[in-house]
Structure formats: structure tokens, C-alpha cells
Amino acid sequence: MKVVLSDSVLDSLAEAPPAIRKALFKQIAFLERDLHHPSLRAKKYDESKDRRQGRVNKDWRFLLQNHR
16 A cells, blocks of 8 residues: 655644654554554544544544545
């Protein structure tokens, strides 16, 4: 899977604490290998737009959208 970060994600990352940035990139590495990796806790978020939600840590989440 190829991961592309949106401009809004990049803007948020610029303001995020270093630990969050590190955790997000760790989760992206898992995502690139396996969408169903247990650490991601990925689940459907909005089926009509083919979006899923994944977990960075207890407080931070990210959205995934499949681009065809």
C-alpha cells in the first residue's frame, strides 16, 4: 500500500509533539505492510467515502481513504 499524506496532515504534524510524529510514522510503516495490523486498530469510519480510522495512540487518530 502506498501512503500519501494530505496537506492538512502535514500541517498538523508540524504542530504535533515529537512523540506523536514518531508514533504516526511507526503506524504508517505498519499500514504499508498490513492494513489489519493489530496496532492500527483500523476500523470503518465512513463507508460511503471508503474511509477508515486508525490509531496513533490513545488520544490521536488518523483517517485513511482509498484513492482509486
